[in-house]
Amino acid sequence: xxxxxxDNPTKTTEVEQNTLLEIKNLKKYFPIKHGILQxxxxxxxxxxxxxxxxxxxxxxxxxxxxxxxKSTIGRTIIRLYEPTEGEITFKNQNISHMxxxxxxxxxxxxxxxxxxxxxxxxxxxxxxxxILGEPLKIHYNHSRKKQEExxxxxxxxxxxxxxxxxxxxxxxxxxxxxRIGIARVLTLNPDLVIADEAVSALDVSIQAxxxxxxxxxxxxxxxxxxxxxxxxxxxxxxxxxxxxMYLGKLMELGTKADLFQEPLHPYSxxxxxxxxxxxxxxxVQRERILLKGDIPSPANPPKGCxxxxxxxxxxxxxKQEVPSLLQVKKDHFVACHLY
Amino acid sequence: xxxxxTVNESSTEALLNPNLNRKPDTMFKIIVSKFFKxxxxxIGLIFLTIIILSAIFAPLLTPYTPEEQSLRDRLLPPSxxxxxxxxxxxxxxxxxxxxxxxxxxxxxxxxxxxxVTIGAxxxxxxxxxxxxxxxxxxxxxxxxxxxxTLFLLITLVTIFTPGIDKLIYIFILFGWLxxxxxxxxxxxSLRTREFVLSARTMGVKNRSIIFSHILxxxxxxxxxxxxxxxxxxxxxxxxxxYLGLGIQPPIPSWGNMLQDAQNxxxxxxxxxxxxxxxLMILITVLSFNFIGDGLRDAFDPKINE
Numbered sequence: 201x202x203x204x205x206x207d208n209p210t211k212t213t214e215v216e217q218n219t220l221l222e223i224k225n226l227k228k229y230f231p232i233k234h235g236i237l238q239x240x241x242x243x244x245x246x247x248x249x250x251x252x253x254x255x256x257x258x259x260x261x262x263x264x265x266x267x268x269x270k271s272t273i274g275r276t277i278i279r280l281y282e283p284t285e286g287e288i289t290f291k292n293q294n295i296s297h298m299x300x301x302x303x304x305x306x307x308x309x310x311x312x313x314x315x316x317x318x319x320x321x322x323x324x325x326x327x328x329x330x331i332l333g334e335p336l337k338i339h340y341n342h343s344r345k346k347q348e349e350x351x352x353x354x355x356x357x358x359x360x361x362x363x364x365x366x367x368x369x370x371x372x373x374x375x376x377x378x379r380i381g382i383a384r385v386l387t388l389n390p391d392l393v394i395a396d397e398a399v400s401a402l403d404v405s406i407q408a409x410x411x412x413x414x415x416x417x418x419x420x421x422x423x424x425x426x427x428x429x430x431x432x433x434x435x436x437x438x439x440x441x442x443x444x445m446y447l448g449k450l451m452e453l454g455t456k457a458d459l460f461q462e463p464l465h466p467y468s469x470x471x472x473x474x475x476x477x478x479x480x481x482x483x484v485q486r487e488r489i490l491l492k493g494d495i496p497s498p499a500n501p502p503k504g505c506x507x508x509x510x511x512x513x514x515x516x517x518x519k520q521e522v523p524s525l526l527q528v529k530k531d532h533f534v535a536c537h538l539y
Numbered sequence: 540x541x542x543x544x545t546v547n548e549s550s551t552e553a554l555l556n557p558n559l560n561r562k563p564d565t566m567f568k569i570i571v572s573k574f575f576k577x578x579x580x581x582i583g584l585i586f587l588t589i590i591i592l593s594a595i596f597a598p599l600l601t602p603y604t605p606e607e608q609s610l611r612d613r614l615l616p617p618s619x620x621x622x623x624x625x626x627x628x629x630x631x632x633x634x635x636x637x638x639x640x641x642x643x644x645x646x647x648x649x650x651x652x653x654x655v656t657i658g659a660x661x662x663x664x665x666x667x668x669x670x671x672x673x674x675x676x677x678x679x680x681x682x683x684x685x686x687x688t689l690f691l692l693i694t695l696v697t698i699f700t701p702g703i704d705k706l707i708y709i710f711i712l713f714g715w716l717x718x719x720x721x722x723x724x725x726x727x728s729l730r731t732r733e734f735v736l737s738a739r740t741m742g743v744k745n746r747s748i749i750f751s752h753i754l755x756x757x758x759x760x761x762x763x764x765x766x767x768x769x770x771x772x773x774x775x776x777x778x779x780x781y782l783g784l785g786i787q788p789p790i791p792s793w794g795n796m797l798q799d800a801q802n803x804x805x806x807x808x809x810x811x812x813x814x815x816x817x818l819m820i821l822i823t824v825l826s827f828n829f830i831g832d833g834l835r836d837a838f839d840p841k842i843n844e
Binding site: 316 | 674732733734736737738739740741742743744745752755756
């Protein structure tokens with residue numbers, strides 16, 4: 201439980217009321233199968249013991265290199281994957297092992313996902329009308345006219361015209377498609393939107409348009425975002441809080457300001473030092489920290505702290521003991537033996 | 540909201556401006572128009588249409604019946620009375636080709652319809668659900684594929700007296716395997732595509748994901764393989780008939796007409812006897828292949844006009 205603040209009991213209940221999603225010790229292991237009999241010979245520990253909470257209305261950024269499990273955690277929260285262990289509590293409901301039928305009743309429409317590839321995320325055989333109409337048809341019983349109305353409004357909201365309703369996805373550009381993806385997510389009026397690398401496949405200028413659109417929609421509709429990305433500058437732009445992941449573990453979690461100005465974990469420091477800063481901006485000129493070696497395989501992660509093989513401050517303790525995520529300051533958590 | 544609109548109204552409008560108000564094409568229209576741009580496919584379609592129509596309207600096109608023998612008119616060369624000559628019993632070859640076409644095409648179409656349906660269902664289920672279901676279904680397919688089909692066909696045909704219906708059952712029994720594998724492979728790659736994941740997160744039911752989201756995207760390869768499959772079945776049927784195990788005389792099929800003509804003296808003396816049924820098989824199978832190729836390109840949303 202990382203949100204509990206022992207000194208201030210009134211604060212605790214307030215926080216809990218605001219909590220939309222809570223993840224406790226979440227693990228997702230993918231079995232590695234071998235041979236004719238498909239024996240399990242090992243596990244890829246894509247998400248390994250992560251706990252965090254997401255408050256209503258905030259944007260939580262999740263950053264990390266490719267293969268660190270950030271997409272897996274998103275897909276596990278939305279229950280495309282069944283968690284191996286741990287608990288996912290969404291709106292005070294434990295959804296970690298819910299059956300598909302139960303999920304469909306209430307959860308599915310309240311958690312939605314914006315996908316990375318705008319060319320793969322829309323069914324090429326369906327028109328815009330069908331793409332946007334389907335979720336409405338599943339969850340609501342609107343009349344045809346009402347449905348058209350809702351779709352038209354949504355398209356306008358994301359900056360497209362309802363003239364395009366009979367078009368197929370291949371007739372749109374990447375940025376337009378991502379807008380369609382956002383409109384589709386909004387049809388169900390979700391509480392939580394998981395954006396999995398939602399802007400990574402777009403041009404930089406379009407990236408800005410889409411992130412701005414997402415921010416405007418958040419302000420207008422009170423959405424909560426989990427924004428998964430490898431792009432630190434985009435995450436910095438859109439997030440309220442940021443979590444940094446490495447090899448399936450959460451290394452550091454804090455408010456944007458704390459984390460970007462004063463990263464505590466050696467990995468966060470290295471990662472943030474890689475972001476180029478504009479010369480005019482008067483920030484503390486950080487020295488570029490270069491990490492040695494490659495990311496170890498998630499099938500066979502190092503013992504103790506997973507980062508110890510590359511950490512410049514490695515101690516004996518790091519090779520034995522797994523550091524737990526500790527609060528070092530208000531709203532700032534770090535998993536490192538240095539603190 | 541106004542801000543958002545101004546940001547991209549200009550770019551959006553400009554991008555799609557040229558024919559903003561045109562009537563949008565349906566997917567079907569797009570596919571048809573792409574298909575008709577492929578010359579070989581169109582030629583194939585024309586030939587096949589002629590062949591199918593003449594098979595259907597055979598009684599109107601010829602004064603003879605296929606079984607009508609006239610021993611006086613044996614092995615006559617093509618003439619105005621007998622357009623493509625006569626066979627060793629004096630039957631009109633043109634007539635027999637038309638009626639034989641009915642049988643060959645009927646066997647081809649029905650067998651393919653049956654085997655593609657079974658194959659698509661089995662392949663979809665195996666590919667979509669994966670895991671143990673996939674393993675069991677695919678091992679069944681592997682086992683059946685390892686059976687030497689032609690010999691089994693011959694054995695089965697010998698056990699059950701050969702006939703059109705039995706031939707169709709046997710073709711279906713072994714015909715769905717290829718389609719099942721093909722559809723499974725399509726499903727394996729499509730089920731992890733983001734639009735399928737997105738449908739799942741929307742709460743779309745499995746059945747609807749399989750049949751309304753994935754299958755339409757796998758339709759191209761299925762139709763192509765079905766089209767090519769009809770040609771293949773016509774060939775197999777011809778081969779079986781040639782061995783005397785297919786359609787039994789006096790019912791004509793292109794295969795058993797070839798078998799009738801296999802005597803070498805006949806081949807030398809009456810070239811028209813084996814040539815025309817053989818040519819019909821060739822043209823028909825070729826037409827199916829061209830149409831199949833054309834359909835494959837037309838179904839591919841990535842290939843534009």
